[in-house]
Amino acid sequence: MATARRRIGSFEVAAIGMGCMNLSQMYGPPLDTAEGTRVLNAALDMGYDHLDSAALYGFGASETLIGEAVSHRRGDYLLASKAGTFKNDAGKREINGRPEVLKKTCEDALRRLRTDVIDLYYLHRWDRAVPVEDSVGALADLVREGKVRALGLSEVSATTLRRAHAVHPIVAVQTEYALWTRNAEIAVLDACRELDIAFVAFAPLGRGFLTGTVRDIDHFPAGDIRLTLPRFEAENFAANRALLDPMAEVARDVGCTMAQLALAWTLAKAPHVIALPGTRNVAHLEENLAAAAVALDATTVDRLDALINHRTVAGPRYRAATAAEVDTENID
Numbered sequence: 001m002a003t004a005r006r007r008i009g010s011f012e013v014a015a016i017g018m019g020c021m022n023l024s025q026m027y028g029p030p031l032d033t034a035e036g037t038r039v040l041n042a043a044l045d046m047g048y049d050h051l052d053s054a055a056l057y058g059f060g061a062s063e064t065l066i067g068e069a070v071s072h073r074r075g076d077y078l079l080a081s082k083a084g085t086f087k088n089d090a091g092k093r094e095i096n097g098r099p100e101v102l103k104k105t106c107e108d109a110l111r112r113l114r115t116d117v118i119d120l121y122y123l124h125r126w127d128r129a130v131p132v133e134d135s136v137g138a139l140a141d142l143v144r145e146g147k148v149r150a151l152g153l154s155e156v157s158a159t160t161l162r163r164a165h166a167v168h169p170i171v172a173v174q175t176e177y178a179l180w181t182r183n184a185e186i187a188v189l190d191a192c193r194e195l196d197i198a199f200v201a202f203a204p205l206g207r208g209f210l211t212g213t214v215r216d217i218d219h220f221p222a223g224d225i226r227l228t229l230p231r232f233e234a235e236n237f238a239a240n241r242a243l244l245d246p247m248a249e250v251a252r253d254v255g256c257t258m259a260q261l262a263l264a265w266t267l268a269k270a271p272h273v274i275a276l277p278g279t280r281n282v283a284h285l286e287e288n289l290a291a292a293a294v295a296l297d298a299t300t301v302d303r304l305d306a307l308i309n310h311r312t313v314a315g316p317r318y319r320a321a322t323a324a325e326v327d328t329e330n331i332d
Helices: 033-046 057-076 099-113 132-144 158-167 188-195 234-241 244-254 258-268 282-293 298-307
Strands: 005-008 011-014 050-052 078-083 085-087 093-095 118-123 148-154 170-176 198-202 273-276
Touching: 005 198, 005 273, 033 057, 033 282, 050 273, 057 078, 057 085, 057 099, 078 085, 078 099, 099 118, 099 132, 118 132, 118 170, 132 148, 132 158, 148 158, 158 170, 158 188, 170 188, 188 198, 244 258, 244 298, 258 273, 258 282, 258 298
Parallel strands: 050 078, 078 118, 118 148, 148 170, 170 198, 198 273
Antiparallel strands: 005 011, 085 093
């Protein structure tokens, strides 16, 4: 399936990539190796060429799955992963941006991914106990050593981005961005445009909400990340659900699904934006990729902006403890 192309540094990729977190955690039990292999190869077969993982995802399980499933097709995709958030020796999630930890995480990732080089390596979270310049300096060493080709940052402010970019060129910033999550519009989206940096929008489908298929919260399995997010708490969710029918009407007018509408809106916001939805469903992979062919006119974009935005959505993006971990400007 042919799809629109966009740029990340020296790489050219499809405008819609594949986030690999939910293959191994956050939205139910992890896929077994056979099913994960089927999904990843189906994605490559239909035209996905940007796979995004992290040491955190399944505490290495996502990287391991990619290595086992598609390392034999290494030339078919841009391989992105992340360091700086991982499982520590106590078995707990930890944010740690010390240079020696980042370098060890990379060595572990290369082994799990069964590759000699990672195309795009992000600092997953800025560890505020470590100057971002020191963390990026360590990642820059990995570039010089040929273990990483290009660097990115995740969930950072425009100020932090500029500090990091002064140490080593940053080619991508990955941050949540969707109709109902507009923090990036405060500053970092424009900073990326100014510095010629790709903006990779994760959760562009609002963690499933914007597809219109999540109409109740009772079916979420234990461990589903949405059970921890304020917008999916009962009172907030009831208010947010009222936005879906008007959005469905826009999708009907455009002639696409609600998921495709949400992705098309993301891509329409700027030419340096790449959408990064995640799914474990092959039919949804096809649906998502086809969204790149959905062209929205300015009137439709404005209509969606007025319908779903930070003023019309009930509940902040994260609970306070999680919000404190990210460096993004706050619009909630």
